[in-house]
Amino acid sequence: xxxxxxxxxxxxxxxxxxxxxxxxxxxxxxxxxxxxxxxxxxxxxxxxxxxxxxxxxxxxxxxxxxxxxxxxxxxxxxxxxxxxxxxxxxxxxxxxxxxxxxxxxxxxxxxxxxxxxxxxxxxxxxxxxxxxxxxxxxxxxxxxxxxxxxxxxxxxxxxxxxxxxxxxxxxxxxxxxxxxxxxxxxxxxxxxxxxxxxxxxxxxxxxxxxxxxxxxxxxxxxxxxxxxxxxxxxxxxxxxxxxxxxxxxxxxxxxxxxxxxxxxxxxxxxxxxxxxxxxxxxxxxxxxxxxxxxxx
Numbered sequence: 001x002x003x004x005x006x007x008x009x010x011x012x013x014x015x016x017x018x019x020x021x022x023x024x025x026x027x028x029x030x031x032x033x034x035x036x037x038x039x040x041x042x043x044x045x046x047x048x049x050x051x052x053x054x055x056x057x058x059x060x061x062x063x064x065x066x067x068x069x070x071x072x073x074x075x076x077x078x079x080x081x082x083x084x085x086x087x088x089x090x091x092x093x094x095x096x097x098x099x100x101x102x103x104x105x106x107x108x109x110x111x112x113x114x115x116x117x118x119x120x121x122x123x124x125x126x127x128x129x130x131x132x133x134x135x136x137x138x139x140x141x142x143x144x145x146x147x148x149x150x151x152x153x154x155x156x157x158x159x160x161x162x163x164x165x166x167x168x169x170x171x172x173x174x175x176x177x178x179x180x181x182x183x184x185x186x187x188x189x190x191x192x193x194x195x196x197x198x199x200x201x202x203x204x205x206x207x208x209x210x211x212x213x214x215x216x217x218x219x220x221x222x223x224x225x226x227x228x229x230x231x232x233x234x235x236x237x238x239x240x241x242x243x244x245x246x247x248x249x250x251x252x253x254x255x256x257x258x259x260x261x262x263x264x265x266x267x268x269x270x271x272x273x274x275x276x277x278x279x280x281x282x283x284x285x286x287x288x289x290x291x292x293x294x295x296x
Contacts (some may be wrong), residue, residue, distance in 0.1 A: 030109045036082045041067060042075045046098075049085050055095040107263050123230045124258045128220035133228040136178035136190065141166045143187040144180075150214040156249045157211065159273050174206060176236060179228050181212075181221045188216035191225040193233070196242065204239035210252070222252070226259045234287045244270075244280040253281055261285040 037043055044065045049056060056064075062072035076096060079085045084102050088095045136144070145166065151157035164172075169192075177193035189212035196205045208229060212221045233241055245252050247266065257263075261283040269277035 026112065030113055032082050033084075033106065033109060034113075036078055036084070039075070039078075041065065041071070042079055045072070045075055046079060046084055049079075049096050050098045050102075052098075055088065055097045058094045058096060061096060107265055111257070111263055122260055123227045124223040124255070126220075127224050127227055130183055131188065131219065131221055131224040132182050133179050133224050134182070136180050136192075140180055140187065140190070141169075144169070144190050147187065147190060147211050147213050151211045153214075155273075156246045159271050159278075161274065177206065177229070177232060177238070179225055179232075181225050183216060183219065183221070188213050188219065189221040189225055191229045193229065193238070193241070204237055206233070206238050206241055208241050208243045210255075222255050223258070226255060230259050230285060239287050240284055242282065242284040244282050247279055247281050253283070256283050256285075259285065 037046070045061060048061060048064050058072055058076065059069055061076070062069045065072070067075075073094070076085060076087065076094075080087050083099050084106075086097050086099055088097070145163050148169075149163045152160060152163065172194050173192040174195060179191045180187055181189040181191075189210070191208065191210045193206040193208050196202055196207055210222050210225050210229070212225075230241065241261070242264075243256060243261070244267070245256070247253075253263075262285070264282040264284055267280045267282055270280050271278065
């Protein structure tokens with residue numbers, strides 16, 4: 001690739017990311033990453049290495065993408081210089097493997113450059129003053145199921161096509177992590193958390209859900225619920241919260257970023273929704289506190 005173009009792209013990314021409010025060091029790092037990937041051969045190489053079951057020899061890589069071995073080696077050195085791949089000599093062969101940190105660092109960099117996340121905050125700020133959040137009670141179930149149905153109707157809230165029964169939801173959710181948001185004394189939304197596993201090693205990991213009534217959207221209800229959800233998790237031994245969101249639901253993704261969630265990746269065609277395969281964005285939030293062992 002022409003060196004002038006490399007320098008031009010590098011300068012462009014430094015300018016854009018610094019203007020967006022990133023720290024200079026982060027802007028510099030991301031610029032080098034994206035400049036390195038501004039070549040289709042390197043993109044194909046990185047993809048081939050990332051999808052290989054293990055280490056792969058340079059010769060096999062060159063054959064896989066249809067370039068000469070010297071060309072392949074040149075581009076691999078560029079990828080290794082910024083930390084995307086690792087190179088290891090074994091006899092006369094050079095073996096290539098993906099740097100696992102790249103798998104999460106690169107998606108995070110894209111989020112940061114696009115302004116959806118910079119540094120990960122503790123929880124949402126600027127909460128609306130007219131929204132109150134309290135613990136869920138038995139008297140709330142009818143409205144909880146109604147709001148769940150309204151979420152299903154949007155087509156971008158859940159894979160479920162019918163509202164689960166009270167028994168199903170009551171069995172699924174953690175008793176101490178069910179929250180109700182109210183405006184003027186009427187339910188405006190709810191949030192709940194579900195354990196991801198019964199195994200002790202995952203005792204502090206939960207899947208979260210946040211639903212807002214259709215006539216209360218845009219009022220900060222989701223922000224208030226998420227604030228209570230993450231602060232309660234931080235003080236009760238839940239060390240990781242995770243959630244899966246349809247990519248089309250950008251509002252929810254941005255909201256979760258504001259609560260310290262990071263994008264782990266996209267799960268392609270993970271399940272069918274109305275006979276259509278759909279992707280989800282997997283996000284997670286790790287508490288700043290040390291997780292404590294507990295049982296459900």
